[in-house]
Amino acid sequence: MGESPDRIVSTLCHGCSYGGYNCGILAYVKHGKMVRVAGNPYNPLSEGRLCPKGQSAVQWVYNEQRLKYPLMRIGERGEEKFKRISWDEALNLTAEKLRAIKEAYGPEYIMLSKGQSSSWLGLHHFLWMRFLHGMGSANLGWWGPYVCYGPQLMYHKLVIGGPTYARADYDNADLIIEWFTGGGTGGASRGGVETTDTNMRSVPVKILDRLEKGARLVIINPQLIPIGANGRTYKWMPVRPGTDSALALAMINIIIKEGLYDKDFVGKWCDGFDKLIEHVRQYSPEEVEKITDIPAKDIRAVAREYAKTKRACIRVSESPEKRDLQGFAMAIPILIAITGHLDRPGGNVWFHPACRLGFDTLVKTVPEEMKARIFGGEKFYIKFRGRTTCDLTSTIEALITGRPYRPKAMLWFGTNFMGTGRNPALIAEAVKKLEFIVAVDVVPTQATRYADIILPAATRYECDGEPTIWQDHLAIANKVIEPLWEARNELEVTLDLACRLGMEKDFWNGDYNAMLEEFVGPSGVTIEELRASGPKGIYVPRTELMDKRERYEMVFENLPNKKVQLYNSTLEQNGYDAMPTYKGEPEDPVTTPHLLKEYPLIFTDEHSQYYNHHSWMRNVPWLRELRKDPYAKINPETARQYGIADGDWMEIESPHGMMKAVALFFAGLRPDTIMGQHGWWQGCTALGLPEYPGFNGGTNPNVLYNYEQRDPMTENLTKNTLVRIRKTTPPDGVAPLKEMM
C-alpha cells in the first residue's frame, strides 16, 4: 500500500469491450507490472466511478486462462487437438488459405464475424469491415441481431426515423419507465447503438440523481431489478414474460380513448392515427389483464401517468418478446410519439456526438452482384440495412444444406459463436462444415475449440489503443504494459494479415499510426495531441445540433411524408403487418396453454449482471467469487413445491432441450417464472471451478428455445419458453484445453 507506482497510465476500461468509449481508468504500474487500477475522475461520463468489472482489470490481464500463443489444429475439427506455432506461420497459413479460397470459389465464400467484445462502430469494427470488403466480400455477420437488442432499432427507425434510437433523457425526467432493462446492471458500451448509456457508468447514477430530485421510477419486469430496491420503486409491474406488447398496446388504447395524447404533435407529425385508433380498440385493459397478468386498473394508471407527465421517458433494452418482436418494437416508439415525449427534454431524445470518428470501410468497392450474394440478401431486413451485413440464420442453414452455396472460411474476432447463438447444436453442426476457421480472442471460448488457427489477442491494457468519442469528449486507451506472452493487438494483426494478402495499399502499408490518424481525422485532433492530453482527454466544439431538441424535420426526413408512421405503409408493401399486434411467443401460457400440464413454468433469461458481460469474464476470480455458479432465479415458494432448496442444482427442461442451473432464491420474481442468465460455460481456474458443457444438458439456456419460429422480418430468435424443473446433480465439468494454457 505504501509503495508508490512507477507510472500511472490513463486508459479506458476493457470490461464492456475492447473498443468503446468505456469508463476512464488510471492504471498503476510498478516494476513493469500493472498492479491496480483507479477510476479516472476527468472522464466526463464515469467521473472516477468504476463497476466491479473495471475494478478487477488486473485479474483480467494477468489471468492464467488467457490464450498465450498462436495455435494450429492438428486433430479433426472439434476434436480439440492443437499445437503451438509461431505468429509468422499462423498468419502465412491464414493468408494462403484465404487467397486460395477466394481464387477457387470467390470472395463471398469468406466471412467475418465479430462479437460484443470489440464494441460497435469503434475502430475494430471499422477495420474488420474494411478488411472483409477489401477481400471483396460483404458477408459480415454477428449474433447480436438475432439474440440481443439490435433488430428493435430497425422497427424504431421505421416508425420514428432518427439516426439511431431515441434514448431516455434521464437528466430531465420526472417519470422514468425501465421496461425489461437491467436498470444499468450491465449491457454494453458502444459507439452507435445504445449510445453509450446502457451500463453502469451512467445509467444508475443518472436515475438515482433524478430520483433524489423527486422523479418516480416505474419498473416493468417479471423481476424487481436492483435499481428498484431500497424503496426506490414507485410502481413495479411484474408483467408475464413475453406479453409486453399487449401491455404497451393497451396503454396506447387508453391514452387515445381518454384523449390524453399530444394532439398538436399527432396532428402535425404523425401519419395513420385514424387507423391506429381502430386497431388498438381490441386491447382493452380487461382483456390485456388476462394476457399480461397486470390488473386493468394498474394498466390504466400507468398509461395515464405516462401521458400526463410532460417529462417522462421509457428505456427499453433487449426486447422481452422475440418471435413477436414487431409488436413490442413498434408499440414502444408509437407510445412515445403520440404522447409527445419524442425528442423533448425528459422524454426520449436522439443522441448526436459532436463528430463521428471513422474511415472509409471500402463498402462501395464491393460490387452490387457480390452484395446480392450475401446470405439472406433477398430479405427486407438485410436490404433495409443496405446489404452490408448478412443474415446469420440463413448462413447457418446455408452451411448445413449447401444452399444457395456453402461458405468456406470464417474469421471470428472476439465472438463466442456457440455460447451466444441459438441454437448451439445447430451452430456446431454448421461450423464443422467450414474448411477454415480463424478465431482471435483473449481467452479460449466454446467456439475456439472448432478453429483451425487460434490467435491470442492482447487486452486493451496491452495495446496502443484507439481514439473514441462520447458527446464532445475524445479519449484514448493508452498502452499500460507490453503484451503478455505472445498476445498481440488485434488491430495490428489485421493490418499484418491485410499486408500478407497484398492489400497493403488499402491498409496504410501496415502503418498502425497512420490508421489511427485517419480514424481520428474527422475530429480535427491528431493522435499525438490526444496521447499527450493525458487523463483529461480533449473536448471538441459542441455542435448546435447536439443540444437542440424537437429536431423533427431532420429525424423524420427519411420517413414517408416525413412523418411518424403510426400505420406503416412501407411494411405493408413488403408483405408485413402495418401496425403492431400482440401475437405471443412460440410457447407461453397464453399462446400454448395445452403445454402447461407438462411444462408448467415460464423460462426466460437476463443478459445483464454486474459481474460478467455476455459470455465474458467468468474467469476473473474477484468477479466469479461473487457469483460462482450458473444460476436460475426462482421464487422460494415455487421452489418449495418442487423440493428444491436455495443452491440446489436444477434440471430445467423445455420442449426443445434441457439445461442445468443452480437455484438462486429470489422472492422478487414472479412465482410462475424461472429467470436464467445466458453466457455460462467458462471455468475459473483460480477458484477451482470447472468449465461446463454448452450443449443439451449443460448450462446454456439457448438450448431451451424454439429455433424455427422467428420474428418474420428480422429472424430474431425467441428467449421465452415453458419448462418443467426438478432437483438434480451438477453437470459434468469439461477439462480446459491444456495446449492453450
Add this chain to the structure above:
Amino acid sequence: MARYGLVINVKRCIGCNSCTVACKNWHQIGAGVEGRRRVVDVTSGRYPRLSKWIFPISCMQCDEAPCITVCPTEATFRRKDGIVALDAAKCIGCKQCIDACPYHARYFDEKKGVADGCDLCSSRIDGGLQPYCVESCATRAMVFGDLSDPQSDASRLIRSEKGIQLSPQKGTKPKVYYIGILGSALEMSIV
C-alpha cells in the same frame, strides 16, 4: 482532532459490489478470502409485496471497539484521528478480534496468518485522499468525512437524514452511519 467516519446512503446503493472489488483491487487482496467489505441483501416479504434492501457492510469504526480491547498485542489500535487500524506485523493470528466484532466485519487471511479489516484506507487519508471505495463507488452512495466537524458533508447528512447506526444497542458506538433505510431492515443484515 478529526474523528473520521462514513455515511452510507442506502437510497443510492444498487448492491453492485463495486466497493467489494474496489477494496480488493486497491489493497491487493486475493480472491478466495472474504475481504474487508461485503454487500448484504435482505429481501423479505412475499411476492409481489416484498421489501428488498441491499447495502454494504464493513468495519464500523467503533469508538468503543471490542477488537482493540481483546487484542493481546496491540496490533489493533486506534489512530489519533479515531480510525481503528491494524498493524499486521504485530498480529499473531489469534482471531480474538474476529470473534469479538459484533458486525462480522473482520476476516482471517489464511495465507498471511493474520486478521484484516477496513481502516478507511488510512494511508490514503494520510495523503489527503478519500477511502478508495468511496472515491470509486459506482453510484456515489458513500460519503466520508470528519464527524467532529459539524459542517462536514458527513455530519450534515447524518443530521438532516437522521443517520442510524447498525445495532447501537451493542454499545460499540459505530462511526459508520446509514441513511435512507429503516432500522429494522438494517438489523436484518446481522441476524
